Amino acid sequence: MDDNTAQVNATDTTTQTQADPAETGHLLGAADIRRIAADAGVSPTKKFGQNFVIDPGTVRRIVREAHVGPESHVLEVGPGLGSLTLAILETGATMTAVEIDPPLAERLPSTIAEFMPEASDRLKVVNRDALTVSPVNLPDFADADKPFTLVANLPYNVATPIILTLLERFDNLDSFLVMVQKEVADRLSAAPGNKIYGTPSVKLAWYGEAGRAGVIGRNVFWPAPNVDSALVSFHRGETRGSEQLREATFRLIDAAFGQRRKTLHAALKKTVPAGAFEAAGIDPTRRGETLTIDEFVALAQAVLDAEVTA
Template sequence: MTEHTNQANQDERTAGESQLLGAADVRRIAGESDISPTKKFGQNFVIDPGTVRRIVREAGVTAHSRVLEVGPGLGSLTLALLETGAHVTAVEIDPSLAQRLPETVAQFMPDTVDHFTVIRGDALNLSPETLPEYAPTGSQSDDSFMLVSNLPYNVATPILLTLLERFDNLDRFLVMVQKEVADRLAAKPGSKIYGTPSVKLAWYGRAERVGLVGRNVFWPIPNVDSALVSFVRYANAENTNEAKKDTNGSDAAGLPYTTGTARPISPINVEVDREQVFQLIDTAFGQRRKTLHAALKKLVPEEAFKSAGIDPTRRGETLTISEFAALAGALQA
């Protein structure tokens, strides 16, 4: 690329025509930094500005948002997030990408560098202790944040469940994942793809697939289709009782949401230990073709099924998260 062409591109960005990364920008940055996408980290970089703007729009990111991005890569989505004025913290496991990203932000959106942070590390190691600026405060102030990411496809589900477990102020996410993974995350009881990711995610909130993404928006082009998954966390236990009193609306699915927060109310109406519920889920789906009576015989006595109102001849793949919770509650009674 000639000096004249570089200057022309910079003039375009100054004029506000585009501050996001296109295909030529992505390849140039990768070449200058001697970066090659690797299967080890599940890297496929988005090269289409329209796609990242769509993700940001679907996520509802505004200038008031606090956004965690996992796997920013070369910065395509990062710039689209920063374009809104949001405060963004990007977590990148690849040291070369983590080192290059601040330079890209400074080059393409210099006015946003003061509300952007990049952390080199593994998202599976994040916790309120390692990421104190996102730690729940327990105060009346809004400490919530959202996750908006093109997640590494090989570890997408563990990342989501780990972050939801460790950060109870992570109240929503919009992520791009492999289509098959998206379908499993949003699957409902009784379907063939309903499994442990589906029901465990339902413990925390409500997920739905909100769109498909074509393969040609990536470099390199992946061998799988991609999709977007949207998630909203249930109102927490402290607010749920009050929320049930004040509910005055329904979401698109006809389910109630809490006044003023648009956060759905949890269908779980018993006080139960999450780890015990997840143990039942893992065991039931570990032998998903068996009946609950057979799969859970070492964990659940006959009287617990009766107390929870669950037919033991059913299979785990037919149970909702509230029914798994009811079964756990019966064990604690």
């Protein structure tokens, strides 16, 4: 993260919560989280990458950074015990929470009914692996003319695949604000030439623009993770091309970063025909880590054009 990015801790965010009179809901604190977990017989598991947020100020900050309001249609992945879910519902938004863990999915509606009963009719809970969701099994998000936003404390072990899968399958996923491992946040928002710029950075750039939105302290979680956390914001851009072009571009990205120490000519010799580099205006002695998404797209288009004329 940037050196001037403020570290967020429980004291800071609680102060922010008290300062805003519009925030009136009962959100979950540490005692609430532990009591709900005990009642439900739930223990955080490494299998699902579960670390539950126990600070109301942190989840309110996430919701503010995501610009969620009464008109928002929100998808949350990995709601856990409901900390962020309640903060989203507090704004008046309508939402669907996708939870992979059956006991947690079953418990969540009861938690909302207890702490924010007036919001119960604005929440749907789907017990499913987020990597398997699509407009078919999430029909509330199937209308391409109705944009929605993703707001989530993502399971750290599968955060990047979840983001890229949702962006691929839902053209109307217009923006997101997610909490992920700090290292992942840095990679998702890295620029060309940076040593951590890689496959996730470029593939996310196909869809739009990502940026870092702050650091989250370890003390706001139960159990406290062994890694730092950070927020990543994203806004979808204009469509770059067809699905065929996207697939061709992603193949080049995978190949280039699969051998990132090699030049493009060496790393892509099996996939890029003679003349494609020149047609795309790209020096083949460069390495993949120096190319922007636009350059990868231009090279992929040159490859497709060469296949047509071959």
